Amino acid sequence: MDHIVLEGLERSIAGRVIRPGDADFDDVRRTFNATVLRQPAIIVQPDDTASVVATVQAAVAAGLPLTVRGGGHSVAGHAVADGAVCLDLRRMRGVSVDPVARRATVQGGALWEDVDRATMPHDLATTGGTFWDTGVGGLTLSGGLGYLMGTGGLTCDNLMRATVVTAAGELVEAGPTGDPELLWALRGGGGNFGVVTEFEFRLQPIGPLQDGRFVVRLDDAAEALVGAAAFVRGVPDEVMLYATGPTFEVAPVAGEAPVGPADFLAFHVVYQGSAEAAEAALAPIAALPGVHGGFTTQTYEAVQIGSGSLPFGLRHYWKGHMVRDIDLATAKTIIAAMRSRPAEPSFLLVESLTGQARREPDGGAAFGQREARWNVSALAIWVDPADDERQIAWARAVAASIEPASYSGAGYANYASQDESETRVRAAYGPERFARLQAVKRRYDPANVFRSNLNIPPG
Numbered sequence: 001m002d003h004i005v006l007e008g009l010e011r012s013i014a015g016r017v018i019r020p021g022d023a024d025f026d027d028v029r030r031t032f033n034a035t036v037l038r039q040p041a042i043i044v045q046p047d048d049t050a051s052v053v054a055t056v057q058a059a060v061a062a063g064l065p066l067t068v069r070g071g072g073h074s075v076a077g078h079a080v081a082d083g084a085v086c087l088d089l090r091r092m093r094g095v096s097v098d099p100v101a102r103r104a105t106v107q108g109g110a111l112w113e114d115v116d117r118a119t120m121p122h123d124l125a126t127t128g129g130t131f132w133d134t135g136v137g138g139l140t141l142s143g144g145l146g147y148l149m150g151t152g153g154l155t156c157d158n159l160m161r162a163t164v165v166t167a168a169g170e171l172v173e174a175g176p177t178g179d180p181e182l183l184w185a186l187r188g189g190g191g192n193f194g195v196v197t198e199f200e201f202r203l204q205p206i207g208p209l210q211d212g213r214f215v216v217r218l219d220d221a222a223e224a225l226v227g228a229a230a231f232v233r234g235v236p237d238e239v240m241l242y243a244t245g246p247t248f249e250v251a252p253v254a255g256e257a258p259v260g261p262a263d264f265l266a267f268h269v270v271y272q273g274s275a276e277a278a279e280a281a282l283a284p285i286a287a288l289p290g291v292h293g294g295f296t297t298q299t300y301e302a303v304q305i306g307s308g309s310l311p312f313g314l315r316h317y318w319k320g321h322m323v324r325d326i327d328l329a330t331a332k333t334i335i336a337a338m339r340s341r342p343a344e345p346s347f348l349l350v351e352s353l354t355g356q357a358r359r360e361p362d363g364g365a366a367f368g369q370r371e372a373r374w375n376v377s378a379l380a381i382w383v384d385p386a387d388d389e390r391q392i393a394w395a396r397a398v399a400a401s402i403e404p405a406s407y408s409g410a411g412y413a414n415y416a417s418q419d420e421s422e423t424r425v426r427a428a429y430g431p432e433r434f435a436r437l438q439a440v441k442r443r444y445d446p447a448n449v450f451r452s453n454l455n456i457p458p459g
Helices: 002-012 025-029 049-062 112-122 136-141 180-186 218-233 275-281 300-306 328-339 385-405 422-444
Strands: 015-018 042-046 066-069 085-088 095-098 103-107 159-165 171-174 195-202 209-217 239-247 264-272 292-298 315-323 347-352 374-382
Touching (some): 049 085, 103 112, 209 300, 239 328, 315 385, 328 385
Antiparallel strands (some): 095 103, 103 195, 159 171, 159 195, 239 347, 315 374
16 A cells, blocks of 8 residues: 555655665665664655645555654754655755845755855844754754854744644644744744744844854863853843863864864854954953953854854764753863763863843743753764764763753753653653643644654643
């Protein structure tokens, strides 16, 4: 029966159907995370929403599991599953901009580089991924930390409307003129409620940006982190700060070797405003003992590109916690974790939540951890499968060491690995939000068709 249904699908959709044995099947099924290698029954790459509807209907009729792939930039690799129909949206990357209304309409397979290239000529943007090749869908549906979140909120907070294909193969509009409760659920509830084929985002003026880079030796870094935490508590909305380590004193130039040993903590600060205002606002960071660096005026495009990209083919295991705040004990734990990393390029990422990211948007959002001030994550990244056990053990040990400072007992959904527990998924929302999400799930996906994700079961 499944073969008959799928053969009919191949003849009826606009797009591509890729089967095992096809020349590019192995390349297309690859995930961002090389530790995840799965064998879908079929891969469908639709060109339009009607073809998405047909694919969902065919998968359900055939009784096959269904997975959804947006940009594909996922550590957990949920977009591909053994024996499943993989609905790959990467041919749907269109973006249109209404500069007067300050809105962008974005197809479900787009990357943030697609969005930024369309909005930047109008000096407009919305909070996007700090890696330019991040997929729009995954980032938006599970939160969205980015350089503009202080003034603009999380990515999900800027979602104003969405077109959703439900498990029944029906089109639903999430938003004020459709279902506002579904929009609430999409703002942080993940890919549990259907296939989002179109997002509509609110845009904000960018204006001048100041890009600050500061470093401090790991020997002095715990005190500097405590100082940065004090700075963040009273920071203006225009500031976003994160820290990484261990790293080098001087960022390597393309094609050249890094300068010095990797025994520094780096602060990256983005200020949305003039250089004069940034100098005053960032003075407390520059004045921290042992810290040196500065800032330059940059375009938003340069800031976005500056983080580089994470290519497919590396092995990943990420784990961490959203933490209440960083005191001296937590800071010492973070620095000890940096010193214990197995090998380059694994590192710790310490991201602040500032300004509008800590405030509920109009209409609310399912994202449940905005009262945490920091997201602290161990990003284990490596190449050799022989290092799997050592790298994974390090990330797990780091997360366990940070847990006493955890806001909820959970990490950030967009950094979750494939073994994220149901306990941590529930903890990320809390009981009231989780129950509300389950109610939306029961209406739109009572059979839990969309379960290859950080799952919210119907109940």
